[in-house]
Amino acid sequence: MRSSAEHEIHRAGLRVTAGRLALLEVLDRFPHSDAATLHRHLVETDASISIQSVHNVLSDLTAAGLLRRIEPANSAALFERRVGDNHHHIVCTSCGAVADVECVVGHAPCIAPSDTAGFTLATAEVTFWGLCAPCQKLHVVPTKEIHD
Amino acid sequence: MRSSAEHEIHRAGLRVTAGRLALLEVLDRFPHSDAATLHRHLVETDASISIQSVHNVLSDLTAAGLLRRIEPANSAALFERRVGDNHHHIVCTSCGAVADVECVVGHAPCIAPSDTAGFTLATAEVTFWGLCAPCQKLHVVPTKEIHD
DNA sequence: GCCTTATTTTTAGTCGTTCACGATAAATGC
DNA sequence: GCATTTATCGTGAACGACTAAAAATAAGGC
Known part of the structure; x- marks a missing residue:
């Protein structure tokens, strides 16, 4: 079973990596999460990824248009897959x-x-x-x- | 000449201090400024005030309803006197x-x-x-x- | 003018994020 | 498949904006 996430990442001209796939999957289950929350979910499930890499991935995918970043007052940046x-x-x-x-x-x-x-x-x-x-x-x- | 700022601060149940007056005056001239910018203007003019005190004053006056705080994405908190x-x-x-x-x-x-x-x-x-x-x-x- | 207590200063410290750079691993071409 | 290229990741350090704690100062009621 080939995930749509894989296609999306590839279509954006980015390399399909375990971290990016895992993050998109977690973000599907927990929309409007911040970097720390996503990182916590990721290390809980399986993937060992650093918090800095989470920021990295979020930044890359947002720049590629796969994620949307919102920043409500008094809150860290939140991310969601619903874009466009x-x-x-x-x-x-x-x-x-x-x-x-x-x-x-x-x-x-x-x-x-x-x-x-x-x-x-x-x-x-x-x-x-x-x-x-x-x-x-x-x-x-x-x-x-x-x-x- | 008694400034309206003085009245406003007093009416809010706060003590009228030089720092608070100076900050309101600067914020009148430069609306939508962040704490660092306000601090820069303050030390340029005359008042010696620490950046921490600027945060303090901004927080107090905002809580008292004299200031409004906005926080656009990718920006530090900005303040303005226009409230209500x-x-x-x-x-x-x-x-x-x-x-x-x-x-x-x-x-x-x-x-x-x-x-x-x-x-x-x-x-x-x-x-x-x-x-x-x-x-x-x-x-x-x-x-x-x-x-x- | 004195006294109480709000305010300010000083000094640290936290949080969320970015940067630099060597290590690692996708994807392309052979 | 396998090697090569280079995007991506991990590590460690640093940053900006802001908060916290404690001691020093000063507003304002008496």
Whole structure:
């Protein structure tokens, strides 16, 4: 059984290595993970890979367009395999959990601010903040005040 | 002449110190600055303040609601005095310059994603990416590919 | 002006990430 | 298959941004 990951890496002009395959596989199971978390999962399963190599692989695959890197405030860089669409994210202010969010309004409204101050607009990135279901149950009060 | 900054700090229940006043004044002239930049401006003008104290003051004033902290990807935390509204930002992918952007569509559409995956939604944060006017003139090609 | 305690300084230390470089192993050509 | 090339990985060190702890200082109420 030949994984699609193998094809993807090869098509990107990169060498197919055990580390890259393993990382893509783990990232499939745990999207929105940071480098340290991915490294932990990797050493747990089998592959011996250094944390620096994890950063290396993440950087290479992101540059190749196989991964998307997001960087919510107060958090390390997170990675996901879902690329090529303009979906957004919602982040839990209490525990940092991240979920994908489809932009209901489509592209146009969000990407058309009234005044771009002379900037040429390329992309719009939306991050939603809130409480995830488990944290709601725990009655955890978010540390940041939310005034309307 | 009593500065409004003095009142603001006092009203927040914080002590009015030279460092805090100086930082607010510098941040007025250079919005969207990071701690290191602010520190540089401060030591240039007059006030001898340590970089750690700058972080301290920024943290205190942000917690008190006098400052807003933003954290664009690939950048240190930036601060601005404009608080209490829901304006967004546009960041230059080439030089990192930041400008304020009013959200033309208002509140509702952006803050109403179709599915929040069980999250309770609190706020929406929009970051626009593009090229600032000076970087456009320099014909600088952004390092990230822009498809569509 | 004094006293309490918030604030600042000083000094270390942490976290996430990048860099340099020798060691290793994919992929190409034979 | 096997050798060669060179992309990739491991190791170790370093970096920037930020936080922590403790001692020194100074704001502001009395």
